[in-house]
Amino acid sequence: MSILNKVLGGIKPLDNEAQVKTAERLDSLIKPIGSLGKLESLAIQIAGITGEVLNKTDKKCMVVMAADNGVVEEGVSSAPQDITAIQTINMMNGLTAISVLSKQAKSDLKVVDIGICHDISHEKLISRKIRMGTGNIAKGPAMDRAEAIQGIEVGIDIVQDLHKEGYNLIGTGEMGIGNTSTSSAILIALTGATLEAAVGMGAGLSPEAFEKKKEVIGRAIEINKPDKADPIDVLAKVGGLDIAGLVGCFLGASYYRIPIVIDGVISAVAALLAYKLNPLTREYMIPSHSSLEPSYRLIMKEMNLEPNLYLNMRLGEGTGCPLMFQIIDASMAILKDMATFQEMSMNNDFLIDIR
Numbered sequence: 001m002s003i004l005n006k007v008l009g010g011i012k013p014l015d016n017e018a019q020v021k022t023a024e025r026l027d028s029l030i031k032p033i034g035s036l037g038k039l040e041s042l043a044i045q046i047a048g049i050t051g052e053v054l055n056k057t058d059k060k061c062m063v064v065m066a067a068d069n070g071v072v073e074e075g076v077s078s079a080p081q082d083i084t085a086i087q088t089i090n091m092m093n094g095l096t097a098i099s100v101l102s103k104q105a106k107s108d109l110k111v112v113d114i115g116i117c118h119d120i121s122h123e124k125l126i127s128r129k130i131r132m133g134t135g136n137i138a139k140g141p142a143m144d145r146a147e148a149i150q151g152i153e154v155g156i157d158i159v160q161d162l163h164k165e166g167y168n169l170i171g172t173g174e175m176g177i178g179n180t181s182t183s184s185a186i187l188i189a190l191t192g193a194t195l196e197a198a199v200g201m202g203a204g205l206s207p208e209a210f211e212k213k214k215e216v217i218g219r220a221i222e223i224n225k226p227d228k229a230d231p232i233d234v235l236a237k238v239g240g241l242d243i244a245g246l247v248g249c250f251l252g253a254s255y256y257r258i259p260i261v262i263d264g265v266i267s268a269v270a271a272l273l274a275y276k277l278n279p280l281t282r283e284y285m286i287p288s289h290s291s292l293e294p295s296y297r298l299i300m301k302e303m304n305l306e307p308n309l310y311l312n313m314r315l316g317e318g319t320g321c322p323l324m325f326q327i328i329d330a331s332m333a334i335l336k337d338m339a340t341f342q343e344m345s346m347n348n349d350f351l352i353d354i355r
């Protein structure tokens with residue numbers, strides 16, 4: 001059996017008993033019932049993921065998948081393709097937004113070259129290049145089906161390593177000029193969303209270039225005819241290797257029962273593909289911020305998920321995740337360290353459950 005099929009078939013539902021026990025503990029803490037809102041639902045979700053009431057999220061890792069996208073030759077991005085390689089190196093040198101925010105959140109950062117169209121080397125780089133960038137989706141498929149599966153399996157493999165190393169919280173990031181175009185194309189292919197609703201300005205575009213971007217994405221759908229019922233076909237035809245790697249991260253985290261945080265649109269589209277491959281994966285995902293890219297809200301709606309942070313961010317790289325890590329840490333601390341009514345010899349019968 002292929003690794004992908006093994007993982008898809010091995011994802012189990014959350015542990016209901018651990019969730020019930022966690023909810024009971026939360027209700028026993030010295031506070032009105034339900035009053036810590038999402039700090040409570042996060043604790044319940046993470047208990048369901050690990051099967052334990054009390055959990056540590058002290059070993060965190062951001063995984064950044066970096067790859068190039070052939071569609072940039074159509075002029076859909078404000079930045080030249082070389083920025084993918086340059087910014088990937090900057091990440092490992094601690095200079096980018098994701099480097100700074102990861103460090104601040106006490107998270108490790110692992111950067112994977114899964115398809116950058118330059119040969120780069122760095123002592124910190126995880127080299128898992130599948131090909132030197134994808135094909136231009138406005139002219140043909142991004143990659144073939146075997147490459148898409150290979151990309152997903154790279155993500156699974158990285159998470160397997162993280163699991164072995166004892167990581168207990170994962171965040172998903174990417175670097176790939178042009179990947180807001182591939183993300184929009186995937187979303188349209190999967191959901192039938194309109195170009196108007198699903199295409200945004202990405203890293204920034206002139207009004208003329210924005211019109212061109214919509215036309216190019218429309219052409220990519222028309223030419224490739226991705227099969228909505230087959231998420232891997234969609235990924236191979238109009239996606240990218242960065243997204244493939246992230247799909248693998250979501251599948252791997254669900255398989256190994258590690259909570260995994262979603263960043264902006266690219267990470268969210270990868271989450272959506274994983275969800276379409278196996279809907280149970282959604283239970284393992286934790287959204288972070290609400291990206292300003294318009295497609296973000298459509299993706300969340302499709303998965304019935306709600307972002308936790310509203311920060312007017314639209315960068316990508318994974319930047320929402322380390323911010324969310326800190327909220328998750330707060331949730332773990334509440335569950336572990338707050339006193340119970342019983343410990344305080346107080347009576348909580350007067351509390352009305354208004355959840």
Ligand SMILES: Cc1cc2ncn([C@H]3O[C@H](COP(=O)(O)O)[C@@H](O)[C@H]3O)c2cc1C
Binds near residue numbers: 202317
């Ligand atoms: C300097 C720079 C740093 C970035 N860091 C993340 N992105 C973000 O922008 C890219 C997607 O936008 P588009 O589809 O418009 O090319 C991705 O690399 C994403 O991570 C960046 C973009 C730039 C220019």
Ligand SMILES: O=C(O)c1cccnc1
Binds near residue numbers: 267
């Ligand atoms: O929200 C994102 O993920 C995003 C937005 C613009 C450009 N790159 C990424």
